Amino acid sequence: MYKVELKPDFYQGKECIGIYGPDTLQFNSTIKKIKGIKWNHNQRIFYMDCTRIAFENFKNQVANHFYLDTSILRQYLLQKKALVGPIEKPIRSVTANKIISHPLCIENSLALEAMRNMLILKGYSNNTIRNYLFEFQSLLRLLKENSVNILSKAHIQSYLLWLLKEKGCSETKVHTAVNALKFYFEHVLEREKELYDLPRPKKPFKLPSILAEEEVVEIIKNIQNIKHKTMIMAAYSAGLRVSEIVSLKIKNIDNKRMMIHIQGAKGKKDRMVPLSNILLTMLRKYYKEYHPKEYLFEGQNGGAYSARSVQEILQVAKQKVTNKVGGVHMLRHSYATHLMEAGTDIRIIQSLLGHNSIRTTMLYTHVSKIAIGKIESPLDKLKW
The missing domain is CATH 1.10.150.130 (Tyrosine recombinase, N-terminal domain)
Structure with a gap:
């Protein structure tokens, strides 16, 4: 019996199983008769979908013809299961290639x-x-x-x-x-305290990039698509993380109490934040045009919108306004700083952001114009 190796592969953006066998007439004619088998033009090998159904179908039909070596495939699937879960779950090409190249x-x-x-x-x-x-x-x-x-x-x-x-x-x-x-x-492994004193490098203290209020306005004006514009407005108006934006559901918008219910946020915590009047007006326009069913912002094929796509929307709009470095979280930092500069109590800001510790919220005192903006530089006191 011929030995046929089954190996993991990634072809045309999809995970698959490569079929490696001898270049003989018997092998090729047998493989071609099996339903679901395809041809990889780049590597010039046969392949099938990486699913249990496809594998079982192939195994049953060649059992009397070939000996199957699945050692490399089993090793790959075991590692994939550990990283992303069930075999049928989609996997990114970068992750798949790392598993394949470093089993x-x-x-x-x-x-x-x-x-x-x-x-x-x-x-x-x-x-x-x-x-x-x-x-x-x-x-x-x-x-x-x-x-x-x-x-x-x-x-x-x-x-x-x-x-x-x-x-x-x-x-x-x-x-x-x-x-x-x-x-x-x-x-x-349940080892006791053996590694508790591992050396931890000191984290650098970095201040967040903050947008001026005028820059926020210009960024929003630069976005033409109503869905994209509404998402960015929601991010700034309530200080939302990107994960919170894409997780918002229609039921989370309470227009009677003018509140947004953030559910299952970082640390599995819920919180309530005020619903902006301007945002509510924009949401109504957006809803009439897009008619989302469950998630407030849905992707093209339904379900939650991609967090990466939200980041890309902001980057495209931001590059026309400022060269400040930062993603959607910059809007959250700006929201907190602008609240502080408007005189909002820091404990309230802590609650709105969902911070466990007031020390995290205190970061914004280092960038607020209230604390440092009124200090006159010695240069300005010199007599010229």
Whole structure:
């Protein structure tokens, strides 16, 4: 019997399974008879969709003709399951290619899956799960066939030092790596306090970019599409994170009480923020034109709008107005700063932003014109 290898691949923007066999008449004629098999013109191989149904159909029809080697495919699917969930779940080409080019050993793939399961059980947010798994996988790729479970505290410290000195990673990235590794060793392997004193680089204190009120107006004026304009107005009017914008549902807009109900925000917290009169007028115009069904801002095929697309909308509009660096979160920073400059109590701003600690909100005192804008420069006091 001929040996046929099944390997993971990515072709024409879709995940697939490549079929690698001998270039013989028997092989080619057998494959061509199977429904659902396609031809990859670039690599000149047969392939099928990466689904359980397609795989089972193929296996059943060639069982008497070929011996199937699925070792590489199994390794890929195990790693994919640990990163993104079920086999049928779509995966980005960048993620798929990383898995294909840097396969993990079975033991480390199981470690990655165990970490994912524990993060879900403990109720961590999707963003935190994604970030922790990414950092953990980065370490696992370096280990190759060595098990992560045998690493000592000294090994971990050497890895973190390598991230800082050799890779030039930011302090924020290293902090995330520390948290991810602490989670695995302490919550998955249940080691006691062995890694609590890992060295943590000091984060740099950076002030956020703030838009002037006139710049906010010009940015909104530069957006012609009513849906895009309304999303950016909503972001600024209520200090919303980009994830909160795309998660808004029609039911979250309370025009009787003039409030917006933000549900399941960062830290799985709900909060209420005021609904702007100008935004409500814009929302009514938008609703008449687009008729969203569930989410306030829906994509072309229904469901929630893409967070990345919202960022792109802002960037296109912003580049015509200012060269200040920042995305949608800049609007949130600007919202908080403008409230503070208008005399709003900092405790109220903390509640509107959904901050756990007042210390986080205090950041805006460093950029508010109230505190520093009235100070006269010594240069202006000189007699010329």
